[in-house]
Amino acid sequence: MTTTHSDASLAAQLLDGARNCMRFGNVKPGEEMLILSEPSAELSVIDALRAAGIEVGARVSVLVKEASSISEPVSPIVAAALAAADMVWDLGYPTAHTQAGFIAAFDHGTRNLIVRPEAQVLASEAALLPPEIFFLLGKRSQALVREFPRVHVTDRKGTDFRIEPLPSAVGPYSGLLPYEPGWAVPGYMGTFPPGTTIWGDFNFSARGTVALDAAYHFLSPSEPIVWVIEGGWVVDVQGGPEADEIKSAIAGHKNANRVAELGFGLNPKVTLDAGAGESRAARSSNVLSWSRRAGTFFFGMGGNALMGGQERSTVVPIYGVLFEPTVTVGDTVLIDGGRLADISDPDDELLALCDQLGGRHWLRESVTRR
Amino acid sequence: MSLQAQASAFFADLAEVPRATTAIAPFPVDVQIVTPDAPVVIVQLRDGALVAVETGRLEGGYWKLELDADQRIFELIFEGALTMGEAFYAGHLRAPEEKPKHNITCALSWAVCELQTAHRRAGARNLLELKI
Numbered sequence: 001m002t003t004t005h006s007d008a009s010l011a012a013q014l015l016d017g018a019r020n021c022m023r024f025g026n027v028k029p030g031e032e033m034l035i036l037s038e039p040s041a042e043l044s045v046i047d048a049l050r051a052a053g054i055e056v057g058a059r060v061s062v063l064v065k066e067a068s069s070i071s072e073p074v075s076p077i078v079a080a081a082l083a084a085a086d087m088v089w090d091l092g093y094p095t096a097h098t099q100a101g102f103i104a105a106f107d108h109g110t111r112n113l114i115v116r117p118e119a120q121v122l123a124s125e126a127a128l129l130p131p132e133i134f135f136l137l138g139k140r141s142q143a144l145v146r147e148f149p150r151v152h153v154t155d156r157k158g159t160d161f162r163i164e165p166l167p168s169a170v171g172p173y174s175g176l177l178p179y180e181p182g183w184a185v186p187g188y189m190g191t192f193p194p195g196t197t198i199w200g201d202f203n204f205s206a207r208g209t210v211a212l213d214a215a216y217h218f219l220s221p222s223e224p225i226v227w228v229i230e231g232g233w234v235v236d237v238q239g240g241p242e243a244d245e246i247k248s249a250i251a252g253h254k255n256a257n258r259v260a261e262l263g264f265g266l267n268p269k270v271t272l273d274a275g276a277g278e279s280r281a282a283r284s285s286n287v288l289s290w291s292r293r294a295g296t297f298f299f300g301m302g303g304n305a306l307m308g309g310q311e312r313s314t315v316v317p318i319y320g321v322l323f324e325p326t327v328t329v330g331d332t333v334l335i336d337g338g339r340l341a342d343i344s345d346p347d348d349e350l351l352a353l354c355d356q357l358g359g360r361h362w363l364r365e366s367v368t369r370r
Numbered sequence: 371m372s373l374q375a376q377a378s379a380f381f382a383d384l385a386e387v388p389r390a391t392t393a394i395a396p397f398p399v400d401v402q403i404v405t406p407d408a409p410v411v412i413v414q415l416r417d418g419a420l421v422a423v424e425t426g427r428l429e430g431g432y433w434k435l436e437l438d439a440d441q442r443i444f445e446l447i448f449e450g451a452l453t454m455g456e457a458f459y460a461g462h463l464r465a466p467e468e469k470p471k472h473n474i475t476c477a478l479s480w481a482v483c484e485l486q487t488a489h490r491r492a493g494a495r496n497l498l499e500l501k502i
Contacts, residue, residue: 099459106455109393109480142470171469176396178432179470186393187476200469308468310461 010123014044017127018052021192024131025087025113026184029057034085036078037064038092040279041117048122049089049115058087067092067281070316071253074100083108087184089192091117092281094288096189097306097316109186116285118275125366126193126269126292130357131183134194136350137266137294137342138173138181141197141334145170146179148330153210153297155325157224161208163262165199169308172198189306193270195292198263200307204232206259210299214290215320216249217283218242219274225320227299232259234301246318250301255313260304264327264335265296268343272296272323272368290321294365295338297325373408373441374423380448380485381413381420390484391418397474400434402427405441418481435474439463450486454479 027033033053035046046062053060063081068074070093074082079100082088088095088110095101096112104110121127145151146167153161173190175182181195190196211224218225221242228236234257237243250256270293275286291298298321303313324338334341342350343363354360371379384390395418403411412428414421428434437444443462446452457463458479465475 102459103453103455106458106476106479107453107483109476146470166466168467169469171472174470174473176473178467178474185396185473185477186480187472189472198469305459305461308458308465310464312459312461 010119011044011048013123014048014119015051017122017124018048019055020128020131021049021089021113021115021122022052022056024184024192024194025089025111025188027053027056027058027087031058031086032084033058033060033087034081034089035060035062036081036088036090036092036095037062037117038067038279038281039064040067040277040282041091042119042277044119045091045115045117045122061085065092067279070249070318071314073314074098079104082110082112085110088112090114093284093316097302102306105187105189111184111186111188113184113188114191114285114288116275116277116289117282118277120273120276121193121289124193124269124271126267126271129193129267129269129362131194132357133350133353133362134266135175135181136353137340138195138197140342141264141266142170142180144329144332144334145197145199148332150330152328153208153322153325155211155322157211157213159208159210159322159325161206161210161229163201163207164203164205166202169202170197170199172196191289191292193267193289193292195267196263196265196298198261200261200304200309201232201259202309206232206262210320210322212299212320213323214287216242216246216318217280217287219283219286227301227320229259233257234259249318250315253313253315255303255311256315257301258304258309258311258313259299260302260309260317261300261307262298264340265291265293265298266340267292268294268340268363268365270294271366284319287321288319290323291319294340294343295324295335297322297327297335373403373405373444374411374425376445376448377403377411377413378423381415381423383488384415384481384485385419387485387488390481390488393484394418394477394481397477398433399474399478400428400431401478402434402436403444404436404438405444408441433474435471435478436466437463438466447482450490453483453486455483
């Protein structure tokens with residue numbers, strides 16, 4: 001088999017993305033690194049992560065599990081691997097939201113980051129964004145929501161949603177310091193490429209209607225999937241056949257319709273392109289990754305134990321995303337029609353940071369070709 | 371035995387358990403243990419070692435980590451019968467600032483789990499003699 005120039009070029013791009021993965025995940029020599037995959041993941045992604053892990057000096061293991069439903073616990077074998085690993089790159093359904101993933105993070109310090117199992121993502125600009133830029137955007141936006149905990153979300157499709165988050169519930173991606181994102185430390189959870197500012201709904205203040213552009217594993221539903229939210233619970237799911245499938249997925253599962261988490265994306269390089277992966281896990285991961293694009297807003301419906309809440313569920317949360325919301329925090333328009341103000345109108349501190357990290361092009365949003 | 375005394379006994383040999391020390395050392399945390407009935411207990415950890423266990427309540431605090439539960443839940447944790455992760459997942463234990471202090475929460479939870487394991491292996495409190 002011959003290697004073409006484009007093959008070599010893609011491999012090099014993937015390796016660059018994987019190296020940034022290792023930086024963000026804070027992978028150190030001697031650490032146990034697990035690549036947790038499903039059969040549908042692209043081998044080139046696994047190869048790149050493996051090579052970057054070895055390059056850092058980690059000991060790499062790859063475990064391929066069969067795809068499972070969102071309400072099925074992980075196997076004891078996977079649970080043991082999660083607990084034993086220092087760092088997990090999760091290419092399937094997010095195990096961080098399972099009981100085993102939760103215990104691994106809290107009782108064993110496992111860091112767990114979800115990576116889309118498609119080469120086009122790891123080879124993209126989004127995977128190369130210097131984490132320091134994400135950290136600054138996250139620190140600022142977290143502070144804003146904590147200071148003015150009144151959030152109003154609207155969009156042109158009829159979304160009209162309000163929440164008053166508890167300041168103590170705003171995160172995540174905390175590194176060595178509380179209240180602000182930083183390099184991965186034990187128990188770290190999230191996605192790569194990063195990332196978001198999120199919060200839970202511990203005071204049950206979430207209410208309104210959201211007309212989602214994508215949700216669950218539906219990348220382009222036949223019509224918007226509408227969640228009707230009252231007092232912190234999704235009380236109705238409306239729309240086409242996709243809405244019916246979501247209702248079926250949560251039916252009979254305690255707390256599966258709780259508003260688990262919500263927030264907005266911060267990465268200007270994440271596109272809204274659909275991935276090549278056709279498995280349910282790949283498409284679900286695709287929806288989740290869109291929530292990382294700067295200027296989107298997302299909702300997670302399901303158990304909120306991972307957020308520090310008390311309504312746990314055996315069902316992995318179902319995520320939905322708004323592509324072009326307008327988000328007002330207090331009296332500040334943080335996102336205007338899908339454009340994050342910090343990026344549309346960057347200040348001197350952000351520009352100086354970009355200059356240090358290779359240039360201001362990091363703030364130019366990557367173009368979506370959907 | 372008071373909750374303060376139980377906390378003191380549990381964390382006393384933290385510095386003798388390397389994996390537990392490593393887990394919590396980066397965070398100079400004041401763990402505030404809140405129950406419905408017992409006095410609030412504050413466990414001060416610095417550089418991976420126990421500094422003091424006092425009663426009282428901290429107002430604010432950048433490095434404070436508040437944990438809320440029934441007293442029995444903390445007793446089960448100190449006895450080694452329940453991990454913090456299990457207690458959190460079951461909804462028996464709450465950290466009101468978990469999200470912005472997920473780092474400290476996980477570091478403490480991990481250190482506690484390591485300490486429980488060391489206690490169990492050493493037959494409870496003979497760690498210093500065994501030099502584990």
